Amino acid sequence: MPHALTGVIASRTSRGIRATIGENAPMPVGEFDLIAKYFSRPVRHAVLGGGDDCALLQPRPGMTWAVSTDALVEGRHFLSTVAPDALGHKALAVNLSDLAACGARPVAFTLALTLPRVDEAFLAGFAAGLYALAEAHGIELVGGDTTAGPLTICITVMGEVPPGQALRRAGARPGDDLWVSGRLGDARLALEAFRGQAALRGEAFEDVRRAMERPQPRVALGLALRGIASAAIDLSDGLVGDLGHVLRASGVGATLRLADIPHGEHVAACTEAQRRVCLLGGGDDYELLFCAAPADRERVRAAGAEAGVAVSRIGTIEVAKGLRVVDGAGTSVVPERAFDHFLAS
Numbered sequence: 001m002p003h004a005l006t007g008v009i010a011s012r013t014s015r016g017i018r019a020t021i022g023e024n025a026p027m028p029v030g031e032f033d034l035i036a037k038y039f040s041r042p043v044r045h046a047v048l049g050g051g052d053d054c055a056l057l058q059p060r061p062g063m064t065w066a067v068s069t070d071a072l073v074e075g076r077h078f079l080s081t082v083a084p085d086a087l088g089h090k091a092l093a094v095n096l097s098d099l100a101a102c103g104a105r106p107v108a109f110t111l112a113l114t115l116p117r118v119d120e121a122f123l124a125g126f127a128a129g130l131y132a133l134a135e136a137h138g139i140e141l142v143g144g145d146t147t148a149g150p151l152t153i154c155i156t157v158m159g160e161v162p163p164g165q166a167l168r169r170a171g172a173r174p175g176d177d178l179w180v181s182g183r184l185g186d187a188r189l190a191l192e193a194f195r196g197q198a199a200l201r202g203e204a205f206e207d208v209r210r211a212m213e214r215p216q217p218r219v220a221l222g223l224a225l226r227g228i229a230s231a232a233i234d235l236s237d238g239l240v241g242d243l244g245h246v247l248r249a250s251g252v253g254a255t256l257r258l259a260d261i262p263h264g265e266h267v268a269a270c271t272e273a274q275r276r277v278c279l280l281g282g283g284d285d286y287e288l289l290f291c292a293a294p295a296d297r298e299r300v301r302a303a304g305a306e307a308g309v310a311v312s313r314i315g316t317i318e319v320a321k322g323l324r325v326v327d328g329a330g331t332s333v334v335p336e337r338a339f340d341h342f343l344a345s
């Protein structure tokens with residue numbers, strides 16, 4: 001930690017950070033003990049991992065770094081009821097999703113962790129979920145920062161991509177097909193269920209909860225779409241909002257076909273109004289939204305097959321700016337507003 005307010009230092013030195021292993025026998029665990037215990041696995045690819053002032057990374061010859069940061073704040077991005085290992089998974093997954101959207105291959109990440117207290121059960125679960133996903137993607141933790149404060153997890157991921165091959169938001173051309181991976185809306189439906197605004201029980205609730213808590217970053221699809229997709233973005237804030245970023249960056253418009261948006265049985269069972277909210281406005285899907293020329297439809301399908309993920313054509317890029325959404329009968333639908341941290345109620 002580079003700097004801290006004097007009051008924070010005083011309170012930390014006078015009381016220490018107390019571990020909560022058993023109410024009766026609190027054991028002081030310091031910042032460096034917890035880093036050593038939970039976040040210091042040896043690195044295999046980095047020149048130097050955590051433990052010094054900087055990590056040292058050697059990009060492969062001729063590669064460009066792709067770098068992205070996402071912070072997760074308790075109560076904003078996750079509920080306090082989330083299992084620690086699911087939180088470890090999701091914190092890294094949302095970052096890997098950004099690399100996927102750029103067609104970058106993940107290499108390394110850093111972890112800035114702000115914790116209200118040292119809770120060993122939480123840390124063990126969090127580290128397990130985090131490292132499991134890291135290992136699945138051959139990516140390693142190379143450093144970070146650990147401070148006391150409201151629970152916040154900030155991860156920076158680094159990936160590599162050949163120069164000029166990164167997928168960008170700008171690049172969609174009129175006439176391109178609009179595609180999406182996987183299925184949308186389950187994570188938003190889980191949020192509605194947690195808020196008591198959707199009645200889901202048993203297996204159905206567990207299904208959508210898994211989608212919300214354990215998103216699968218579409219890294220393999222992003223890699224397979226290099227040289228095929230004209231533009232791409234990952235869906236974190238809702239389809240309409242994220243598509244808007246692509247349209248503005250590319251200087252184009254689009255028509256989106258609501259009936260073609262892929263979704264599962266639980267979203268299908270919702271009311272029409274709720275389904276629209278889940279599909280058009282719901283965030284946290286972490287699927288890829290991308291554009292490609294109609295001549296490349298077979299290549300897109302092959303990329304999906306190679307990555308083991310479904311891809312669906314849901315609209316068309318057009319010259320006329322703005323977004324038009326139509327239902328199955330071709331009637332206009334008013335788009336849902338995207339999630340915005342400062343506009344949301």
Ligand code: ADP
Nearest residue numbers: 001002039050051052053111113143144145146
């Ligand atoms: P500095 O004082 O140079 O900022 P710190 O005291 O913050 O260093 O951290 C000491 C070492 O531990 C650094 O190498 C840092 O990268 C690593 N580190 C700190 N927190 C974490 C964490 N949450 N996960 C992984 N490594 C960490």
Ligand code: MG
Nearest residue numbers: 001002144145
């Ligand atoms: Mg530091």
